[in-house]
Amino acid sequence: MTRALVIGLLGAGLLGCASTPPLLETERSYRVEWIGARPVLDDSHPTLTLGEDGRAYGNTGCNHWFARYELQGQRLSFARAGSTRRQCTLPRMEQEAQFLDSLGKVRRWDFSPLDQLRLWPEAGKPLRLWPAEG
Numbered sequence: 001m002t003r004a005l006v007i008g009l010l011g012a013g014l015l016g017c018a019s020t021p022p023l024l025e026t027e028r029s030y031r032v033e034w035i036g037a038r039p040v041l042d043d044s045h046p047t048l049t050l051g052e053d054g055r056a057y058g059n060t061g062c063n064h065w066f067a068r069y070e071l072q073g074q075r076l077s078f079a080r081a082g083s084t085r086r087q088c089t090l091p092r093m094e095q096e097a098q099f100l101d102s103l104g105k106v107r108r109w110d111f112s113p114l115d116q117l118r119l120w121p122e123a124g125k126p127l128r129l130w131p132a133e134g
Contacts, residue, residue: 022111024071026052030117030129035098037125044092046099047132056081056103060096062088067103074110076119078103102127 032046033039040046044061050069051057056078057066067081081100087093105121112118118126 024050024076024109024117026050026071029058029132031132032099032127032129033116034125034128035095035102036127038098041091041095044095046095048129060092060099062086062092062096065100065103074108076106076109078106080104099127 027049029047029049032048035046041061045059046061047058048056049058050071054068054070055066056069057064059065060083063084063086065081065083068079070077081103083096083100088096102121103119105124106119106127107122108120110118110120112128117129117131119129120126
């Protein structure tokens with residue numbers, strides 16, 4: 001009888017783990033660490049926040065950006081992003097262009113084994129983000 005109880009508890013525990021997929025939180029800021037195959041510039045802090053109202057926003061490391069997004073399960077897509085127009089150094093402007101272009105190609109999301117948020121394009125490497133501190 002004890003063996004049956006242990007097996008039942010283990011089975012219930014595994015079933016509970018399998019039935020609760022990870023959720024992408026809204027109103028939480030994430031800090032971009034990689035844009036495709038390239039790490040972000042050391043002194044820049046690109047960010048992303050998904051608002052509950054379907055609007056995403058953040059910072060590119062130079063300008064503020066904003067876009068509409070759609071989230072359905074593991075599927076995620078962004079409309080074309082707009083941004084403020086402040087001029088920064090050429091490397092930051094290039095990173096900003098790459099970041100905003102990458103957002104427009106996102107098709108799905110997941111979490112890595114290290115709990116890093118990954119935003120995947122249809123082909124290629126993902127944007128990789130960590131939850132922002134604070």
